[in-house]
Amino acid sequence: MEDRKLTVRAVERALDILMCFTKGSDLGLTEISARIGIHKSTVHRLLATLEDKGFVIRDTSTEKYRLGMKVWELSAHLSQNDDPAILLLPQMEQLRDRLGETVSLYLRDGIDRLRIGAVQSNQAIRRVAVVGARLPLYVGASSKVLVAYADEAVLNAVLEDREWPPTIDRQAYVSQLEEIRKIGYATSYEEREPGAAAVSAPIFDRTGKIAAALSLSGPVSRLSPQTLIEFSPVLIEAAREMGMMIHSS
Structure with missing residues (x-):
């Protein structure tokens, strides 16, 4: 039983190492060790195994690591039914061509969103x-x-996030969520980054639960608050159609 626990722990740590690359590439041993809170000697042994299996690549000139081809090889075998980004790509391209701005698809992962x-x-x-x-x-x-x-x-988990910026009022945020549920979409205007604006609508799965968020974003020079509102019905309809495709998959 103890050997099994050690084996599972090693797998968990190896996966923690791979997850470090979701927030950046070309990471050094010290940086990875600090991110996952494991001694460098242990991280070094795990990295050596991951490198041997092709999941990471070590740059000998910088002694930094990045994801290896084995990761991309695995992702290439995702079926369209498993990967909404593949399944919905034609509809995303049509929306981009119709409205002229960048289209993104997001999933929630814990208290983060993943594009x-x-x-x-x-x-x-x-x-x-x-x-x-x-x-x-x-x-x-x-x-x-x-x-x-x-x-x-x-x-509740989002509101209790230790990284919550003091400049954002929690009650105002909750009020925005209530309004979003009434109108069926959300907008942001230079909220996350200067010069950028976006409008987003929910995509629901076969049970009626939210499966993803469909977003259109671009520079504020083209996407004024009024333009975001005008684009919202198109985005809502596109999200509804995408939801129907997910239902039938």
Whole structure:
């Protein structure tokens, strides 16, 4: 039993190491050790195994690590039914072409949101959305959508987050969520980053629970508050159609 516990612990630690790369690439041994709270000698042994199996690559010139090809090989075998970003890509491209801005797809992971898919705007000045980016749930249009339609436990966890910025009023945030549930979409105007605006709508699964958030984002020079409102019916309809595709998958 003790050997089994040690084996499971090693697997958990190896997975913790891989998860470090969700918040950055080219990480050094010391940085990884600090992030997961494990001694460097243990991390070094686990990294050696992950490198041997192809899950990480070590740059000998910098002694830093990045994800290896084995990770991409695994992701390539996700089926369309398993990966909404693949299944919904044509509809995301159609929405981008219709409205001219970057379209993103987000899932909630704990008290973060994860961008699992993005179709970049074709315009010269655009907002580039990086797939795999992990962002907090207390700010941004997609964040508010994902929390507005989640269970109360999720809302409480977000409100109790130690990283909650003191500049954001919690009661005002809760009031925004109530309004989102009434109108069916959320907007953000330079909330998370200067010069960027977004509008987001929920995608519901076959049980009526929120499955993802569909977002349209771009520079404030093109996306005024009024434009976000005007785009919202198009986004809501696109999200509804995407939900129907998920239902039938």
